[in-house]
Amino acid sequence: MRGADALSPIRVLIAEDEAHLGAILEQFMTARGFQVRIVRDGKSALELLRSEAFDVALLDVVMPELDGLEVLRLVREEPLPPEIIVITGNGTIETAIAALKLGAYDFLSKPYRMAEIEVLVRRAWEKRMLARDNHHMQSRLRRAAPALTFVTQYAPLRAVLAMVEKVAPSTSPVLVTGESGTGKDLIARLLHAHGSNPDGPFVDLNCAALAEALLETELFGVEKGAFPGADQRKLGLFELAAGGTLYLDNIGELDLRLQAKLLRALETGSFFRVGGTQKVEVNVRVIASSTLDLSRMVQAEAFRDDLLHRINTIRIALPPLRDRVVDVPLLAQHFLEQFGSPVPRLSDDAVTVLERYRWPGNARELRNVMERASLLAADGTVSAADLPLGADVGAGARPTPVMTLSLAELERRHIAEILDRCQWHQGQAAELLGISPKTLYRKIREYGFKRPAGRGDKA
Structure with missing residues (x-):
């Protein structure tokens, strides 16, 4: 994993309100092979950090709109945030301690040497790569288990399994149907294991196991303060499944309003957390399953026809054991x-x-x-x-x-x-x-x- 990352330039965001100093720093970092973006205020820095992926961010403490410490606090709430180096012209022990408590990689006072900045950025990048490698390693260990096998000598089912192996590398949605206990969950895991990114997360949700009021926040997450009791941001399963597979078991149990929001997310690859105004973009493969006849539910106006067409790109029907x-x-x-x-x-x-x-x-x-x-x-x-x-x-x-x-x-x-x-x-x-x-x-x-x-x- 790190070998592939080493071939790409380190992505650095510079947030510096002093135009002359910012230009010098940008020119130096670019000449050293870094991929650099620069902004002049805290609000722009926060927006860019939320919309693009950076490895390291250099944040000046004193900036218009939002100060560097507030940007640091908000960014650390994001999943897999970049490493942050805080820079200030009025360095004090109190400011340094505050930055480190908020999760900054390091603290630097002006004036500084350019070589010092370069060393810190490379060390911060190394830490980020180690943390990400550790995350992937932990994911693999959690998934370490005997090989997934679907035991059968029934010819029609063996044909179904051959189709599973054929369509697994695709990113198209899959609908798995069959009676309860026929192996729909196992098929979903096989599709993921043989997919284009088997090391990515596999996140599953039984839509029949949660109350309707909880399903939306479970799927799409919730922003801090969205409703009483929401005292911090919570990521939804869509975000947690980014780069992998989201498996929606018993999808027929979703109410029509939530079906509409799910359809929009599938069509656009983006959504809003509950109570949020910032669009979240994700790349997720969705696999759905149902024991119910969704076509009959469409006729009964209990399931959206357009959502059925969307998730039914590839359909896998499992026979009963009898x-x-x-x-x-x-x-x-x-x-x-x-x-x-x-x-x-x-x-x-x-x-x-x-x-x-x-x-x-x-x-x-x-x-x-x-x-x-x-x-x-x-x-x-x-x-x-x-x-x-x-x-x-x-x-x-x-x-x-x-x-x-x-x-x-x-x-x-x-x-x-x-x-x-x-x-x-x-x-x-x-x-x-x-x-x-x-x-x-x-x-x-x-x-x-x-x-x-x-x-x-x-x-």
């Missing part, structure tokens, strides 16, 4: 390898039960079932008795005739079964079902479920 029966034993053994030590094996009757079950919770449900089974396995073998899938899929039984039931009835029965299995622990049930606790609460009311006597509230 259509991938060939993958069930393969996935089951894969999950056992994650949980068991030594790894249990699947008995023939267990494989039969697994293949006959309909898996309404898809791979996520299978993973939870195998985690439980690995704990119950006797003599290193998972048998049918270790699988809590109901007697109707036991050895020798025929699959449940689900085609005679409506989708709503299937959903009702499945939610009831999961609630009972979790002893009405709604947090665990929501995780197993792959939905938010808010959605589960709505479903409980919709289907008129009543908590069994003797089971207290659990969340």
Whole structure:
């Protein structure tokens, strides 16, 4: 990373209200190979530092509009700010201490030698490069994990994965659709890992997990003083994902007003923080996912048609696990390898039960079932008795005739079964079902479920 930066000139901003001194300093720095911009007042310095990327800034303390220390304070609130060297003609210990407390790299009094300025700027640049290298290294360590793999031998899904690898280097938005638990999150991470900037940030947001009032500030950030309680600037996920990927899970849960703001951000590559007047420009790839039929939501005027067209540039549809029966034993053994030590094996009757079950919770449900089974396995073998899938899929039984039931009835029965299995622990049930606790609460009311006597509230 630093090798690439070393090929580019160090970008320096000079904020000096004395025109003659500023011109001399600009000429000297340019001759030394620096890329220099110069302004004459604090307000212009602040605007330029917010709109362009600099490595080092030289700020005079006494300037029109805003003084150098105020510019320093405001700039240090920005993400990845440049290193600041404060310069003053009336150097005092108090001013130096104030500058260093505000985060200045160093403090310099006039008159100074040009060679001294050059040395300080190069040292400040070195510090900035080390800090940035450390940031990237920490990001890589956080992402250090076993290689992402989508376990399948189902031919149609392997074709989908081939398309994922093909479109990953693109910066176009991607919409991933499929039932809950089919692997949409994994596809989003694969797109990022094989994308043009895999070392960039991967930031995800479950749009169904937050109240509508919080989603806007979470996405776009908020300026200090925008509303009561906003006592400092907060960066939104769009800014935190700059140079990488923003993954919006359950995008159909966004309200229409927020959909409009998201559309503008996608079209222009810029937005305003809540309560802000300074436009923020970012380069982010957006991946969205949904378990809902967004086309039907458009017809019902619950989702914007123009936003759907914008995020649907590339669409990846994932099949449910019940259509991938060939993958069930393969996935089951894969999950056992994650949980068991030594790894249990699947008995023939267990494989039969697994293949006959309909898996309404898809791979996520299978993973939870195998985690439980690995704990119950006797003599290193998972048998049918270790699988809590109901007697109707036991050895020798025929699959449940689900085609005679409506989708709503299937959903009702499945939610009831999961609630009972979790002893009405709604947090665990929501995780197993792959939905938010808010959605589960709505479903409980919709289907008129009543908590069994003797089971207290659990969340």
